[in-house]
Amino acid sequence: MAGDPERLARFRREAKVLASLNHPGIGAIYGLEEVAGHQYLILEYVEGETLAERRARGAIPVEEALTLARQIAEALATKFFQDAAAQPPRGARTSRGSACRRRR
Numbered sequence: 001m002a003g004d005p006e007r008l009a010r011f012r013r014e015a016k017v018l019a020s021l022n023h024p025g026i027g028a029i030y031g032l033e034e035v036a037g038h039q040y041l042i043l044e045y046v047e048g049e050t051l052a053e054r055r056a057r058g059a060i061p062v063e064e065a066l067t068l069a070r071q072i073a074e075a076l077a078t079k080f081f082q083d084a085a086a087q088p089p090r091g092a093r094t095s096r097g098s099a100c101r102r103r104r
Helices: 005-019 051-056 062-086
Strands: 029-035 038-043
Touching: 005 029, 005 038
Parallel strands: none
Antiparallel strands: 029 038
16 A cells, blocks of 8 residues: 555545544544554554444344444445535525425
């Protein structure tokens, strides 16, 4: 990656986006460091079982899978709603003091 400036730039951009997320279901990124030409993310240590470890124990019952899926969806939605709050929706008319979406 160090030899490819485009990949390195993308890695840094994505690290900044991930670091901006704030949700209990998303581990925090504390920093991006370079040592001896290698890029490292400084991540929050989160105790507990990973999803891969849970899957390795066997089939996940439907109720547990739904709980996990809901938690993952809520964490992913965090970024979507942070972005949506930062900019008006497409087609919004902010010049009149209101923002409304058109129905299609």
